[in-house]
Amino acid sequence: MISIQNIHFKYGGKPVFTGLTLDLQPGHIYGLLGKNGTGKSTLLRLISGLLFPQQGKLTVLGFEPGKRVPSFLQQVFLVPEEFYLPNISIDKFMQANEGFYPNFSETDFRNYLKEFSIPEGQHLQEMSYGQKKKVLISFGLACNTPILLMDEPTNGLDIVSKSQFRRVMAGAVSEEKCILISTHQVKDLENLIDRITIIDEGGILFDQTIGKITNRLHFKISFDSEEVRTALYKETSLKGSAIILLNEAGEEGRLDLEMLYKAIITNKEAVQKAFH
Numbered sequence: 001m002i003s004i005q006n007i008h009f010k011y012g013g014k015p016v017f018t019g020l021t022l023d024l025q026p027g028h029i030y031g032l033l034g035k036n037g038t039g040k041s042t043l044l045r046l047i048s049g050l051l052f053p054q055q056g057k058l059t060v061l062g063f064e065p066g067k068r069v070p071s072f073l074q075q076v077f078l079v080p081e082e083f084y085l086p087n088i089s090i091d092k093f094m095q096a097n098e099g100f101y102p103n104f105s106e107t108d109f110r111n112y113l114k115e116f117s118i119p120e121g122q123h124l125q126e127m128s129y130g131q132k133k134k135v136l137i138s139f140g141l142a143c144n145t146p147i148l149l150m151d152e153p154t155n156g157l158d159i160v161s162k163s164q165f166r167r168v169m170a171g172a173v174s175e176e177k178c179i180l181i182s183t184h185q186v187k188d189l190e191n192l193i194d195r196i197t198i199i200d201e202g203g204i205l206f207d208q209t210i211g212k213i214t215n216r217l218h219f220k221i222s223f224d225s226e227e228v229r230t231a232l233y234k235e236t237s238l239k240g241s242a243i244i245l246l247n248e249a250g251e252e253g254r255l256d257l258e259m260l261y262k263a264i265i266t267n268k269e270a271v272q273k274a275f276h
Contacts, residue, residue, distance in 0.1 A: 001026050001178045002047060002147070007056030009042060016042050018202035019056070026146065027175045031193035032182040033261055038199050040182040041081065044149045047180070048078045060147060074101055077140040081152040085132050087125040090118075094139065103144035112138035115168050116161070130156045137165070141172050148172075150181045154188040166192050190257040198264055206264050208275060210255060216274045218247040219256045232270050233263035246274055 002024035009017045016039040024030055034040050045051040046058060049065030049072065058065060063072035085093065090113070098104040113120060116134040124132060133156050140148060154162050169192055173179060183189055196213070198206040217232070221240045228234050231243035242256070244263050264271050 001061060002180075003057070003059045004047075005057040007046070007053040007058055009039075009046065009051065009053050015202055017053075020199070020203055022197065022204060022207070024178050024180060026178045027173070028195055029169065029173055029179045029181065029193045031186070031189045031196045031257075032180055032199065033184070033186060033196060034199040034205075035265070036184065039202075040184075040199065041151050043199070044078060044080075044151050044180065044182055047147070048076050048149055049073070050078075075145050076147040076149065077101070077143045077145045078149040079133075079136055079140045079151065079153055081155060083132075083136060085124040085136070087123055089123050090120050090135060093124060093135070097139065098143075101143035101145060105142050105144060108144070109138055109142035112141055112168060116164050130158065130161055133157065134161065134164075137168075141168065146176055146178065148177060148179045150179070152183055152185070153181060154183065154185050162188050186257045186261050190255065196257070196260075198261065200265075205268060206272065212275065213260065214247070214253060214255050215250070216247055217260070217271075218245045218249075218251055218253050219243075219259060220245070220253065232274070233259060233267055235259065235262075244271075 004020060004022040006019050006021055007017055008019060032040050032043065042051060046053055047060055047065060049068045052066040061072065061075055063069065065072065094106065094109060098106070110120070113135070116138060118131060118134055118138070124135065127135070133153070137153060154165055157165060181189060181193065193210065195209045196206065197204060220243060222228055222243050223240045227245070228241045228243055231245055233244040235242045242259060244259060
């Protein structure tokens with residue numbers, strides 16, 4: 001569905017990607033993680049055709065995004081981190097934009113707005129940043145495009161809204177859709193995504209499914225000093241040490257995505273070795 005082969009991209013003389021290769025398939029919600037400035041937003045713009053790779057090959061649904069042909073654009077929706085919405089009503093916004101997306105569903109749109117507790121009669125400029133973002137997320141989901149790209153979608157959302165977001169997204173995934181979410185707020189996606197891709201220094205640092213991660217790694221609280229000493233990663237707290245171990249016993253456990261991210265950034269060789 002999305003094929004990225006050895007792409008290179010730079011802003012001026014500053015390289016962002018130096019041979020990035022990645023393959024994304026339908027039926028999944030992918031989490032794209034990485035430190036600020038590693039190229040998460042750039043990758044979403046490359047996929048959507050707003051930027052163009054300088055080397056390598058990028059195809060989405062068989063199209064070259066940079067050509068921006070209408071039959072491609074109607075199948076991709078990007079929810080950017082920074083956006084502008086005009087001073088019109090929600091209905092006017094819908095009427096002005098729905099025609100670009102042949103699979104748009106007004107029923108879905110209104111249902112998503114209801115899920116997010118958005119009053120439909122308001123003008124967009126009367127809303128808070130978080131409310132505007134929820135309108136844009138609702139519209140993007142209602143377009144029913146096979147490719148949905150979201151850049152830091154939980155920024156600006158309060159705790160209740162983040163819970164609403166996770167519930168809405170869990171219900172939106174289907175076998176035909178590929179959803180790619182870029183974020184640095186990893187806790188917000190913990191129970192939502194089914195594959196994690198971490199980019200760093202121009203390429204892929206880590207790329208695994210949630211199932212494989214929990215099969216190979218065990219996350220737990222431990223008071224055993226020897227266990228803590230040999231852990232792949234550890235954090236000390238008042239409740240003992242939060243650690244990551246090799247899952248040698250095949251125990252079922254809960255993923256701590258924030259801990260995993262920090263472990264990969266600080267001890268990537270040891271973590272990656274668990275998957276080889």
